């Protein structure tokens with residue numbers, strides 16, 4: 266039996282985040298200030314708390330398509346280099362303050378070209394912001410490394426262009442590529458040329474699949490496109506049958522995903538909000554963890570889903586009784602699956618993550634010993 270980690274311990278535990286959208290994590294106050302500065306007038310209120318609640322109403326969406334509607338407004342205020350850079354800097358600071366030591370944050374540069382910015386300008390503003398934010402976080406006592414993933418919107422037709430952008434900026438902080446947006450009706454093979462190009466360029470990519478659509482999307486992402494990771498991948502459970510005696514039987518696709526150690530970027534709260542699963546308690550993350558899939562825990566959209574890594578971990582602790590060992594397992598899984606070079610991943614695992622969890626475990630241990638120690642008189 267292990268001690269239940271406290272909220273404070275979870276916050277201080279080193280965490281790794283592979284799936285977080287830049288435009289899904291803007292601070293409510295920043296949305297309002299940027300709207301004012303850039304003349305964006307489509308927000309329903311100018312009150313910070315109301316704005317926060319209004320974005321959080323996305324959690325009642327019940328479908329991916331409706332959940333995505335709110336993004337128009339964060340994207341709406343991210344149309345100048347200063348605005349994009351500020352959002353990225355604050356993102357790095359917020360994640361670092363939450364105990365995230367390594368993050369891959371994603372965004373679709375094509376969304377920020379409404380007022381004439383070029384794709385290069387958008388990417389450079391993001392990179393500048395993350396550099397500044399990480400430096401500010403370090404001054405505040407929290408070290409974080411941030412890598413950027415460039416997304417193409419799957420309902421548009423710019424995947425090849427964005428893939429080329431990811432290759433162009435790969436030595437400057439971009440670590441990979443993804444496709445995002447509505448999944449049903451926009452299968453991964455729609456962007457096949459871009460994925461084939463990325464493979465020829467030895468460039469890493471993940472694909473949102475198995476969230477708003479089922480197994481065919483996951484199958485295409487892996488077997489046609491060659492995705493190294495799956496964004497969500499929740500619907501892989503459709504290929505797993507649980508027998509009357511509780512044993513699990515895996516179909517060929519689920520077996521392949523597990524055998525190949527394909528990381529699942531799971532985002533429990535977001536999955537509830539898009540109607541993918543009924544509740545965190547019903548989330549297949551626990552089953553997939555028990556079956557030894559390479560599961561990772563992520564936030565997806567901190568603003569719309571009112572979440573953080575600490576909150577995601579806390580809910581899993583509450584629902585599934587996880588201890589520090591489980592949280593370390595998710596974290597090491599995520600670090601192993603990151604798109605930065607192998608020696609750097611290993612260094613973070615051995616020099617930051619494992620010592621961080623060991624320190625927390627020894628805290629619990631000494632706490633327990635002290636509780637039971639005879640009084641010294």
Ligand SMILES: O=c1[nH]cnc2c1ncn2[C@@H]1O[C@H](CO)[C@@H](O)[C@H]1O
Pocket residue numbers: 286287288289329333336340371372373376416445446447473476535565566
């Ligand atoms: O859970 C999700 N599934 C699919 N697309 C998403 C999700 N969350 C955000 N985006 C989409 O990704 C774009 C770039 O960051 C966002 O504008 C949003 O449309």
Ligand SMILES: [Zn+2]
Pocket residue numbers: 284286445473496565
């Ligand atoms: Zn996502």
